[in-house]
Amino acid sequence: MRPTSTIEIPAYYARLNDYFPAEELKKPEQLEDLVKNQPLYRKVEDTNYLLLYAEFSDFIFVDYLLVDSAIRGKGLGSKVMKRLKSLGKAIVLEVEQTDPANPDTIRRRKFYGRHGFKEATGVAYRREDPHGQPFEMDILVWSPNHRENVDDEEALDMMATVCEEVHNFRARKYYGRIPADPDEVLSLESDLVS
Secondary structure: OOOOOOOOOOHHHHHHHHHOOHHHOOOHHHHHHHHHHOOOEEEEEOOOEEEEEEEOOOEEEEEEEEEOOOOOOOOHHHHHHHHHHOOOOEEEEEEEOOOOOOHHHHHHHHHHHHOOOEEOOOEEEEEEOOOOOEEEEEEEEEOOOOOOOOOHHHHHHHHHHHHHHHHOOOHHHHHOOOOOOHHHHEEEHHHHHO
């Protein structure tokens, strides 16, 4: 049985829903709960952009970054990235795999590439959408200049923390299950061939 919602769907959720693939979106109730009740999770919003992220002691997880389509390509996303980078922590995020039929997937990848993000190619990340359909995401990481590149094991550890503290935040209440058990959704590719 699905729990009934006791909160109003936040207005910013419609913005996310119009841009991001359905399988990447959290339920609006969980997202609002994260914003209001998970101290690590933050929302920064104005009419031109929306940023939802979690700041941990040693890294930042970008959950959603959306720049209004009317000003996309004019440098606002770069300014947001510059502000996040100025915190001096590694940054990790999930991005859907590139699909030539979906130009947004290519634009997103190019945007993050221009900002120095590298794919953690040795990390496999396989999730299920709310309907139980599997999908894969790629993990991108950025490292501050004073650090060496983030290796795959570090990226996996960061994503395991993200799964536990963000994706699974009160998940049983909203999904009736744990949608991102790190032991099930994350693995090192080298572990798969062993």
